[in-house]
Each structure stands twice: as structure tokens, then as C-alpha cells.
Amino acid sequence: MRQTEMPLYRQIFDDIKASIEGGTYKPDEKIPTEAELSEMYNVSRITVRRAIEDLSTEGYLVKRRGLGTFVCAPRMRRRLLQGGLPESFTDICRHNGRESGARLVKREIVLPRPDESDFFGLSEGELVLHIKRVRTADDVPIFEENMYLPYSQNQELATVQLESESIYQLMNELYGRRPVKNARVLIQSVGASSSKAGLLQVAKGEPLLYIATYALDQDDKPVYIGRQYFIGSRYMLDL
Missing domain, CATH: 3.40.1410.10 (Chorismate lyase-like)
Structure with a gap:
């Protein structure tokens, strides 16, 4: 049986998560905007937004109104x-x-x-x-x-x-x-x-x-x- 390919948003999720855990993105650091990430990964902003929302739900990122999306400090x-x-x-x-x-x-x-x-x-x-x-x-x-x-x-x-x-x-x-x-x-x-x-x-x-x-x-x-x-x-x- 052919294995289903991982969804694009999940690939972005895993990549950003690895960057946070590896120290590329540090606590309280602002990550690139949705538009910038969309260009970086060559995907739609909707795909990027889904990855960002899941990362926020799991406590890796936090959206601050008018400022952008930042890496959370450890819970x-x-x-x-x-x-x-x-x-x-x-x-x-x-x-x-x-x-x-x-x-x-x-x-x-x-x-x-x-x-x-x-x-x-x-x-x-x-x-x-x-x-x-x-x-x-x-x-x-x-x-x-x-x-x-x-x-x-x-x-x-x-x-x-x-x-x-x-x-x-x-x-x-x-x-x-x-x-x-x-x-x-x-x-x-x-x-x-x-x-x-x-x-x-x-x-x-x-x-x-x-x-x-x-x-x-x-x-x-x-x-x-x-x-x-x-x-x-x-x-x-x-x-």
C-alpha cells in the first residue's frame, strides 16, 4: 500500500518546531511573517497559517496583536x-x-x-x-x-x-x-x-x-x- 505523503502544513510545522527546539528561533524572538514564510516554503499563506495555528495551540508560538508571532518561552x-x-x-x-x-x-x-x-x-x-x-x-x-x-x-x-x-x-x-x-x-x-x-x-x-x-x-x-x-x-x- 502506498504511504500517504505528509501534508505541506505539517512539514512546515515540523520544520519550524525543529528550528525552535534547536535554538534557531529563540524564546520571545519574532518569527517571519506569513507572507515571508509563504515565500520561503513556496506555499500558500493558508498553508502557512494552518502550521502557525497548530504551533500556537501546542505552545510553541504566540500571536501578539499588532506585533506579530513570537516564540513562546517554555511553558x-x-x-x-x-x-x-x-x-x-x-x-x-x-x-x-x-x-x-x-x-x-x-x-x-x-x-x-x-x-x-x-x-x-x-x-x-x-x-x-x-x-x-x-x-x-x-x-x-x-x-x-x-x-x-x-x-x-x-x-x-x-x-x-x-x-x-x-x-x-x-x-x-x-x-x-x-x-x-x-x-x-x-x-x-x-x-x-x-x-x-x-x-x-x-x-x-x-x-x-x-x-x-x-x-x-x-x-x-x-x-x-x-x-x-x-x-x-x-x-x-x-x-
Whole structure:
């Protein structure tokens, strides 16, 4: 039986991947444009685009709006449940040799969801503070962060500077409380909605890792609920 020839886009995929792994294209380096690659490989731009999309999905490349396509730094790794400790993103970046950042998207005082009322032990009428940020590593979006905290216990967080700040560190400085373990963790894979795709600079439908964490402090009291959406191609979770 005659062996089927490898598709052209896959040949380009393999060639660019080998160039990245071999160091020809280095982390954070911009690769040639689709037009330039099309000319280099003597193929259509559609063929090149398919290869680039697959390389982006597998975490080798990242498209930055208005700038071009760049080689990804090695995917960040995190042992979510190691020792039961919810490690801060700032520390994760430091361990991976990256610079952490944060862009505040929304800060609001809202009515709690049923699981938030139960976890925090809220009375009727009590509110929660919702903080939404996009967390970055070396200015590249990694995940959408949503933190929910009892407003009555965290009123200062409704007004303090949160750009590029560690909320873990702020809580420790303001209240002497710090998350030390997870009461429970929920993990599932979801597709990026239009709004999340826009915030994270990925294509709509790109796989995201949704992680919900219910964190306790050093006195076993509820601290926060986190609902995070990680870009799977830029973030690896070790259980």
C-alpha cells in the first residue's frame, strides 16, 4: 500500500518546531511573517497559517496583536496541590525565571453566589468583593484571574493599587492572613469565550484550563475563592 505523503502544513510545522527546539528561533524572538514564510516554503499563506495555528495551540508560538508571532518561552509549570499550598503566581514566575505582571480589568462589590455564601459563612445581605485581572509573565497573558472575598473583611482591597501587585502579599500586609491550603479544588477544560479570547489575546474556542480553588488561612478560616482561566498552551499543571 502506498504511504500517504505528509501534508505541506505539517512539514512546515515540523520544520519550524525543529528550528525552535534547536535554538534557531529563540524564546520571545519574532518569527517571519506569513507572507515571508509563504515565500520561503513556496506555499500558500493558508498553508502557512494552518502550521502557525497548530504551533500556537501546542505552545510553541504566540500571536501578539499588532506585533506579530513570537516564540513562546517554555511553558510555566505549577504543582497545584503540592503540600496543599495555593502558590502565588508571583512566586511561580520567580521560580520559572519570569517577571510577573497584572492588569486590573474589573473590581466590584456584588451579591454572593450560593457556594460563596456557604464557604464564607455569609449572613443574608452580606456582599463579596470580586477582583478580575489578567496575569502576565514577561508581558505575555497567562490567565484570567477572578478572586472572590468577603467584602466586610477585605474592604481595603476595594481601593488599593492592584496593578502588578500580589494579592497574597497584600492580604498578609493588611490583615495578617495568608492562604496556606485548599479546602477543595475543581478543574476542567473549557473553550475561550469571545470576551476571554479578547482579554487573553487568543483565538475564540482555544482550550483553557479552568481551576476553582477554595482557600483557607493559617487558622483554617476561608480566605477566598479563585476562579481562574489558564491558557493551556502557555501553562502546564502538575498534579
